[in-house]
Amino acid sequence: MDTPARKVDTVNMLEGPSAARRYHHGNLRAALIDTAVDQARAGGADAVVLRDAARRTGVSHNAAYRHFADRDDLLAEVSERGMAELEQRMRDRLADLPQDDNGEPASARLRAVGREYVRFALAEPGLFTTAFACARPEDGAPGEGPYGVLSTVLDELVATGVLPAERRPGADVTCWAAVHGFAVLCLQGPLGELAEREREAQLDGLLERLSRGL
Amino acid sequence: MDTPARKVDTVNMLEGPSAARRYHHGNLRAALIDTAVDQARAGGADAVVLRDAARRTGVSHNAAYRHFADRDDLLAEVSERGMAELEQRMRDRLADLPQDDNGEPASARLRAVGREYVRFALAEPGLFTTAFACARPEDGAPGEGPYGVLSTVLDELVATGVLPAERRPGADVTCWAAVHGFAVLCLQGPLGELAEREREAQLDGLLERLSRGL
DNA sequence: TGTCCATGTTGCCGATGTCCACATCATGTG
DNA sequence: CACATGATGTGGACATCGGCAACATGGACA
Helix, strand or coil, rough: CCCCCCCCCCCCCCCHHHHHHHHCCCCHHHHHHHHHHHHHHHHHHCCCCCHHHHCCCCCCCCCCCCCCCCCCHHHHHHHHHHHHHHHHHHHHHHHHHCCCCCCHHHHHHHHHHHHHHHHHHHCCCCHHHHHHEEEHHHCCCCCCCCHHHHHHHHHHHHHCCCCCHHCCCCCCCCCHHHHHHHHHHHHCCCCHCCCCHHHHHHHHHHHHEEEEEC | EEEEEEECCCCCCCCCCHHHCCCCCCCCHHHHHHHHHHHHHHHCCHCCHHHHHHHHHHCCCCHHCCCCCHHHHHHHEEEEHHHHHHHHHHHHHHHCCCCCCCHHHHHHHHHHHHHHHHHHHHHHHHHHHHHCCCCCHHHCCCCCHHHHHHHHHHHHHHCCCCHHHHHCCCCHHHHHHHHHHHHHHHHCHHHHHHHHHHHHHHHHHHHHHHHCCC
């Protein structure tokens, strides 16, 4: 938000404490991640450049190495942010929908979550791809992240009797794969040239087949 | 822009070792692509490095610029090779299966194609990701490539009466998205840590749900 | 034979990731 | 209250890479 108005190189000298103290404590790490997220938004993982991030943050390169082991470490942080934002959007979308006990809203919620997943991928392609391309291996928390949201909705389907309990195992992976694949193919595959209308129709078809096959 | 009548475009690399003393005719372009494909196999698109490719091919860097506009151009060539190899594997797999007129083999062929798709992605992750990450926009030939193979099999399903004709439109996108998403999630998502046995089971479940929902 | 163009080479530039030595600042201990 | 100490930021240096430019060479064709 606040642009680094003083990009003077000789800040190390005695200066007004209000200006120079800014990045000298605490917030550099967060500021660098913010900048890196912006870079990822603009151009994907390849656009996340350590030196440029430091420059834009108003700090010398190498300052980043006090907070991140290397570039991959920063990328992993961006990935976590991306995942969190995706999850939040899905949760927000769910919060807009009624959660009754009958089956109809339950499957509507599943479709809405899937649609929101794709919508996020298309709205934030750089952040989306970075989120998945640079995820840390240990970030596979079972109930967390976008996967957790999907699992919750599928559990609702079982609770409302729409989905037989014996078919619940594996349903999450199938749903996730279908929706994720559609998003990826839209971003980098031949589905990228689809007009929005056609894309929406294809997504509708996918979601319908998906629920039918669950 | 102006391509002045390339004389020796095709390769004469099977000319014997005597002709391979110098790269002064014909095969440099193909040799560079070969090396780049090896790089992609080993480490994905990021591992495709122009200078290193030229070095390994026994040629100075910048020699590559006589055959490729820039790195992205080389990458696109690698992508085409990857797509071709994926398509070939799918076709080979299909050739092993009987193509009767009754429905059972038809859906078996669909499952086999999907399994082969994932198998290739897991066996050649670098080439697979490069194939999709660096595809040229104009390479969306409708009946060609892996997509064409899938379409053919789906047409068989219609011909054998397994799939109602009115449900044929869009079925290709759904199938492709599901299988592609599964592959991608295995490669870079949380599905990567699945044991092979579990992964196979999940893929079986996905294929089953997929056919059921078609 | 001699010219011309395709192909390959060396040189160079700017940018990047990463390591190293040094400067600075806050803090706690004598 | 001075001083050592660890955390944090700075500048310099190195290797590598993508890409442009000028130069060299060798074959094809007049």
